[in-house]
Amino acid sequence: MEKEKIKVFDTLLSYIEIGEGEPLVILHGWGANIESIMPIVNCAPKKFKVYAYDAAGFGDSEEPKDALSTEDYERYLVEFLRLKNIDKATFIGHSFGGKTLSIFAAKHPERVNKLVLVDASGVIPKRTLKYYLKVYSFKFLRGIYTKLNFFKDREEVLKKFYEKFGSDDYQNSKGIMRKTFVKVVNEATTQYFDKIIAPTLLVWGENDDATPLYMAKVFESKIKDSGLVVLKGAGHFSYIDDYSTFSAIINSFLR
Structure with a gap:
């Protein structure tokens, strides 16, 4: 081909x-x-x-x-x-x-x-109880992560957090395609x-x-x-x- x-x-x-x-x-x-x-x-x-x-x-x-x-x-x-x-x-x-x-x-x-x-x-997708538990757990984890790294640049801290804990599609994308994924998902x-x-x-x-x-x-x-x-x-x-x-x-x- x-x-x-x-x-x-x-x-x-x-x-x-x-x-x-x-x-x-x-x-x-x-x-x-x-x-x-x-x-x-x-x-x-x-x-x-x-x-x-x-x-x-x-x-x-x-x-x-x-x-x-x-x-x-x-x-x-x-x-x-x-x-x-x-x-x-x-x-x-x-x-x-x-x-x-x-x-x-x-x-x-x-x-x-x-x-x-x-x-x-x-x-x-349907917003089930499992979905909300996942979302709130994710937000809770994000809050803990940022507090533990409060002395660092917030934008850089959040970037590393999403790279580590975000979805597979998010982690597999970079730069402009990561922004595109966030936009279309x-x-x-x-x-x-x-x-x-x-x-x-x-x-x-x-x-x-x-x-x-x-x-x-x-x-x-x-x-x-x-x-x-x-x-x-x-x-x-x-x-x-x-x-x-x-x-x-x-x-x-x-x-």
Whole structure:
């Protein structure tokens, strides 16, 4: 697989285009890249020309100059399509890629033939007792940590605290991408769901712990022409955990 480069706004993105036929655009999830969605690329029906790119700040693409929102990532998609002269296509998005597509499909319904959302984000998690205990424990620990280091620069102390105790996604990001993560992590896109009119396939892992199954049911209830397929025993990367079933479902829906 050989990646090409394309300048989208002020960011150099890596991308691939494979095959001939109708355009099919596939978006990867947060912290991922083209390589992570190659199983989806490989199972696409032969009638499609497949496009995929490393989103700004991921894979072999450049980091953006400023922190981006989910809406900004959607604008990158629009610009990529313009540069590649793609007026209308079928779209598949995993996780954060699905979140980005939920905005795009609502804003540009005339440009979407069919839509596939796989373990997509965009629904704010339920605030359970466990969640509040975790949050308050985190805040308590942060308070103790800063008091024990009261004689040091507060900004530097907090930076080290979050690097040590923050989420995996936070710890794995740095600089502008860490600011981007903080910006997008709590952005919901549920306000767009009822504006999506394209036939939509929802594919979810039964044991997805990143975007749990109840989130899929929010998508299904709000997107008018949608159907949900749950892959038994699969997790957040359901398309890898049960590849044979996923491939069969995708081929059936897209054909």
